[in-house]
Amino acid sequence: MHLILNSAWLAVFGTPVARRYGAGPAVIVFFFGALAGALVLTAHQMASVNQFLVLIGASGGVSALTGAAMRFVFQPVIVRQDPETGERIVLGRRTATFAELFANKSSRAFILVWLGLNLAIPFAPLVTGMEIPIAWEAHIGGFIFGLIAPSLFDRRARRI
Numbered sequence: 001m002h003l004i005l006n007s008a009w010l011a012v013f014g015t016p017v018a019r020r021y022g023a024g025p026a027v028i029v030f031f032f033g034a035l036a037g038a039l040v041l042t043a044h045q046m047a048s049v050n051q052f053l054v055l056i057g058a059s060g061g062v063s064a065l066t067g068a069a070m071r072f073v074f075q076p077v078i079v080r081q082d083p084e085t086g087e088r089i090v091l092g093r094r095t096a097t098f099a100e101l102f103a104n105k106s107s108r109a110f111i112l113v114w115l116g117l118n119l120a121i122p123f124a125p126l127v128t129g130m131e132i133p134i135a136w137e138a139h140i141g142g143f144i145f146g147l148i149a150p151s152l153f154d155r156r157a158r159r160i
Helices: 002-021 023-049 058-070 098-103 105-126 137-160
Strands: 077-081 088-093
Touching: 002 023, 002 058, 023 058, 023 105, 058 105, 058 137, 088 098, 105 137
Parallel strands: none
Antiparallel strands: 077 088
16 A cells, blocks of 8 residues: 555656656655655664664655655746747746745645644554554655755756
């Protein structure tokens, strides 16, 4: 079930990131997001149970693509008029600053619900009596990396 959800989430959020930045940068976001997720998971395990655990999985990478998409998917579409033909040309969406990200109701709601659901996972046993075997820490680490990643790619694109 987790594999199916990760695959669907990858298609939904990986696609706009790949279309905006290209396949190479999308793969970079995925792999570094997986690494960031593994580092957060490892740090949490070391701090809470004094256990060394390393994980590099798809969840952190998919979460990174989700975070990267949040920077632009809820922003308004920029449209200009061609000076010669008068035709409307869709230019795309601007990358939101962090302040704009949280000022926008849609992106703020998505981020808060997404973070809330992930932060609720460790408390599931209190409600359901069962542990949910999901590395929520990897989700959080990847997502945070993903929120930062578009700033790196946008800055590089502006220099070219």
